[in-house]
Structures are given as C-alpha cells and as structure tokens.
Amino acid sequence: MRRILPFLEWITDYNKSWFSKDLIAGLTVGIILIPQGMAYAMIAGLPPVYGLYASLVPMIVYAFFGTSRQLAVGPVAMDSLLLAAGLGTLAITSTDDYIAMALLLAFCVGVVQLTLGVLRMGFLVNFLSKPVISGFTSAAALIIMFSQLKHLLGVDITRSNQFDVLIMNAFERIPDTNLYDFAIGLVGIIIIVALKRFDKRIPGILFVVILGILVVYFLNLATFGVNIVGEIPTGLPSFGIPEFKIATIIELAPIAVTLALIGYLEAISIGKSMEEQTGEETIDANKELIALGSSNMLGSLFQSYVVTGSFSRSAISGQAGAKTPMALIFSAIVVAITLLFLTPLFYYLPNAVLASIIMVSVFGLIDVAYPKSLWEYRKDELFVLITTFLITLFAGISEGILAGVLLSLLLMVYKSSKPHFAVLGKIEGSDYYKNVDRFGENVVVRDDLLIVRFDSQLYFGNKNFFKKELLKNVAAKGDKLKGVILNAEAISYIDSSAAQMLVRVIEELHDRGLQFYISGATGPTRDTIFSSGIIDVLLKQYLFVQTKEAVDYFDNLTPLSVLSSQVAHQNRRDRN
Numbered sequence: 001m002r003r004i005l006p007f008l009e010w011i012t013d014y015n016k017s018w019f020s021k022d023l024i025a026g027l028t029v030g031i032i033l034i035p036q037g038m039a040y041a042m043i044a045g046l047p048p049v050y051g052l053y054a055s056l057v058p059m060i061v062y063a064f065f066g067t068s069r070q071l072a073v074g075p076v077a078m079d080s081l082l083l084a085a086g087l088g089t090l091a092i093t094s095t096d097d098y099i100a101m102a103l104l105l106a107f108c109v110g111v112v113q114l115t116l117g118v119l120r121m122g123f124l125v126n127f128l129s130k131p132v133i134s135g136f137t138s139a140a141a142l143i144i145m146f147s148q149l150k151h152l153l154g155v156d157i158t159r160s161n162q163f164d165v166l167i168m169n170a171f172e173r174i175p176d177t178n179l180y181d182f183a184i185g186l187v188g189i190i191i192i193v194a195l196k197r198f199d200k201r202i203p204g205i206l207f208v209v210i211l212g213i214l215v216v217y218f219l220n221l222a223t224f225g226v227n228i229v230g231e232i233p234t235g236l237p238s239f240g241i242p243e244f245k246i247a248t249i250i251e252l253a254p255i256a257v258t259l260a261l262i263g264y265l266e267a268i269s270i271g272k273s274m275e276e277q278t279g280e281e282t283i284d285a286n287k288e289l290i291a292l293g294s295s296n297m298l299g300s301l302f303q304s305y306v307v308t309g310s311f312s313r314s315a316i317s318g319q320a321g322a323k324t325p326m327a328l329i330f331s332a333i334v335v336a337i338t339l340l341f342l343t344p345l346f347y348y349l350p351n352a353v354l355a356s357i358i359m360v361s362v363f364g365l366i367d368v369a370y371p372k373s374l375w376e377y378r379k380d381e382l383f384v385l386i387t388t389f390l391i392t393l394f395a396g397i398s399e400g401i402l403a404g405v406l407l408s409l410l411l412m413v414y415k416s417s418k419p420h421f422a423v424l425g426k427i428e429g430s431d432y433y434k435n436v437d438r439f440g441e442n443v444v445v446r447d448d449l450l451i452v453r454f455d456s457q458l459y460f461g462n463k464n465f466f467k468k469e470l471l472k473n474v475a476a477k478g479d480k481l482k483g484v485i486l487n488a489e490a491i492s493y494i495d496s497s498a499a500q501m502l503v504r505v506i507e508e509l510h511d512r513g514l515q516f517y518i519s520g521a522t523g524p525t526r527d528t529i530f531s532s533g534i535i536d537v538l539l540k541q542y543l544f545v546q547t548k549e550a551v552d553y554f555d556n557l558t559p560l561s562v563l564s565s566q567v568a569h570q571n572r573r574d575r576n
Helices: 007-011 016-043 049-053 057-065 077-088 095-118 122-127 130-147 149-153 163-172 179-198 204-218 246-278 285-300 311-319 326-346 351-363 369-377 379-394 397-417 436-442 463-480 496-511 523-531 534-538 547-555 559-575
Strands: 421-427 433-435 449-454 483-487 515-519
Touching: 007 057, 016 049, 016 077, 016 204, 016 311, 016 326, 016 351, 049 326, 057 285, 057 326, 077 095, 077 130, 077 246, 077 351, 077 397, 095 122, 095 246, 095 285, 122 246, 122 285, 122 397, 130 149, 130 163, 130 351, 130 369, 130 379, 130 397, 149 163, 149 179, 149 351, 163 379, 179 204, 179 351, 204 351, 246 285, 246 311, 246 397, 369 379, 379 397, 421 436, 421 463, 433 436, 433 547, 449 463, 449 547, 463 483, 463 496, 483 547, 496 515, 496 534, 515 547, 523 534
Parallel strands: 449 483, 483 515
Antiparallel strands: 421 433, 421 449
C-alpha cells in the first residue's frame, strides 16, 4: 500500500511537533496562492476564479500521491503561458469553449503523465537539456512579462506568443494608456521588489493586493476606467466530465505532451532542489509522474486547468518550515474558505496589481548567470541556449522547445560521431599509460608499439572515424611498428556495425604482420567481443584486463607464439 499511496510513508510516522510548522507553512502559501492563482489564470486566458479552482483539488490529490515533502503544487506562470499559446492556435470562438478546452487539455496532460509514470518512462525528460530549458524559460519569462502590458497600461492589446508582435501591438496602444492603471501597476512592482529586498518574510504580494483593493474602493477609481477583477463566483468548483472528441484530442495532443514533460521537469527539478536543502531524499521520479498525472486528471474534473510544482511557493513553504505534504492540505483549506466566503472581497482588485505580481514573479526566471558560464567553457551548448531563446521569443513557445531538443540531440550525435581519440604512452617510473598530448615529456612513446584509447561507445555513427584515426596513427609509426593495443576502458557498448568494422580492421592489421590487443574492456564490452565474432579474429589470449599486461605480453612474445597466431589467422582466412 505504501508503494501505491506514498502518503502512508509520512503519515504513519507523523510527529506532533511537525503540525504547527505544516500549519504555518500551509497558511502562508495559501494566502500567497490566492492572488497568484488568479494572476496566473489571467496569463492562461481564463477568468481569475479558475486559478483558485486549480489551487484546490490538485493540491489535495498531490498530498496523497506525491513523494516530495515540500513541493507546492498549483498553477504556475510557465504552464499558464504554454496553455494560452497552445489554445491560441486553435479556432475557439467563445469563452465557454475556451474554458472547456483548457479543462480537457488538463485531463489530457494528466493522462500523458500518468501513462509515462506507469510505464516508468520518466527518463524521457532527460532529453530536455539544461541549455534548452534555460533558453526556453528566459524567453518565456519575457513573453509572460510583456503579455501583462495590457493590464499594466489598461488597454486592450492583441495577444501573441511572439515577442516582436507583442511589442508592436503594445507600442501601438501606448497613446491610449490609462494612467491610473499604469500608476497602480508601477507602484505595485516597486512595493513588491522593495519589500522582498528588505525582508523576504514580509508577504509583499498580499500587502499589494490589500492596498490595491482599498485604494480602488475608497477613491472610486473604477469610475476612472481602472480595470478590476469584478465579481468572482462564490462556492467550490462543481464536478464535471470534459467533453471528449477524438478530433479535439488529436488537436490538443502536441501541446499536451509538451505541457506534460515541461510540467514534470519543473516539478522534479524543484523537488530535487528542496531535497538538497533539507538533506532528505524521498522523491521517486516515476511516482512523481503518477502524482502529477493524477492531480491534473482529477483536478480537471473539478474545473482545474493544468498544474505543476511552483518554485516560489515551494521556497516559501520550505522557509516557513513545512515538514510534510500536510501543508498542502492546509493551503487547500485556505483556498476553499476563500471560495466559500471571501471572493466578494476581491471585487475591487485591480488587474494592474495582478499584472505587477506576475511581472515580478517571472522576472526571476530570466537566467543570466548560466549563459555566462557556458561562454567560458561550453560555447557549443551556449549556441543551443541562444538558438532556443531566439526561436521561442520570435517564433513561438512550442517551436522553441522543439528546436532546442532537436539541436541538443544533433549536438550529442555530432560529438559522439567524432569522440576523443588518444594515443597513449607510459608515464616514466610508473605503470600508468596516459595521453601523449596531455602529458608531453613525461610520457615514453615506443616506435614498435601503438597504444590508443577511444573515449566513447563504438557504434555505426563513429565506426568510420575510429577506423580512420587508428589507421592514420598506424601509418604514422611506419615500418618499425609491430603491435597495436586498444585501451577499451571507455568503450561501454559496441553495436553490430562497429563489431564488423573492428573484425575487418584486426584482419587488415594481421595482414600487415601486426599484432592487435584489447585491454580494459568492461563486462558488457567483453560480452560483445565474444558474441559478435571479434574474439575469433582477436584470439582470447590477446584480451587483457590492464594495458600493462598487454604490453608485457607483447614484449615477451616469442617467435613461436607469433607463428602460431599467424597460422591460426591463415586458417580462419581459409575457412572464410
């Protein structure tokens, strides 16, 4: 049962002293989540109340199925933007249809995550490399920030997930700016930033929300055109099953898969970072997929759009001392009380305040330090990051992710096709054999023996490179060369194409009267050597554990053993 319901792991050992800490953390996150949830729903193009719906059932479900002790689940800016970008490409004519599609998309995301978790395919997220994520996240943060200009300026700006179009649309409407909206939003940004720098424990977001409501109410700013949230439906979300249509699901499939992987990556990354701070390792990658999938699926039945882990709220929860997912239950209670009794209080909440909350929250997603570090030591990965950033910024969210993943895979394939190939020599006064180019004068290089190391898997993509480099170094030795040793310590895999190539290379070297040895092969590589036919041309006695053993064997090789190996080789050629 503990494998199926992870909450049994912590609830059976629940310490009474944890209750107060979970309660404080849950109340703190719940209070912050109310304005944040409404703000993120605006990013998604949904009415603000749907941010509260997404902060209720999914949190309760994750509390039972999640494996992280401090992760705060709910609506987040990134997934909200992805949802808006994905649905924005579809022909949706009414608000009700848009809401229905958003709920169906959340269900589809849950199905994808749950399926991947059951099939134990959490490793797929590894294909989203850090340069891709950094470039994509920074670009998405800029798009999110500038998408809020319509609320900050108090004008209607045509939506777009392309940065240049967004800027042009906003620039055209600057003359129509509502100065009251602009002043409220600008003051909100200044207050949140100032309070955060002064003391992070002060709930600046909550302070700005209360201040904004009071200012609009007492100064009657709504009559001056200030855009407010207006009436928020009172009551808990109702149960409803999304309308399933095959054609619609096929349309939503690409964005559902994207949201599923991005959401999982966000949650697992945040959860792991929280574990590093607490020193408590409880996260199971595949169970996290099941937990997130269940949260999205069951949440969508109660009018929740897609959710995942929130970095800011998880950090606040950790700082407040949360010990278990019980804190999520308390946060959900705060949201439920708000939906039942407190929604009328948010009637006069200015949209500009929500915009200021969003803009400050996502500004931290813009990563500058990581590209700087890549400039120092990995310019190829910096190229992937910049390309992902620019395509996301100017072409679109989905296009940026796809381009980044493809570039990462192409870079990986390119590097594996031309891996490091080293000529080794013996370090003076030792039994170690190291790269001649790195150790220079301290290495003894022999004319009669070539020792090489191939630092990669040997497969169809790099077999020709291996052969070319090996024969080039053989030719460079000239007539004095008598033997070749392949140090295979770094070769963890040999496919069938590479095995056939290696057989032909060994036979070619034998035809030239050269001996060929393999040293340091790992267990899986040795299995391949024996099963692929390499051992038939190599002979078992030419397979060594250490390079030193191969060298000693070469030095002690008698003419009789040379003759016997040549005879065996000739017999094999005759059979072939």
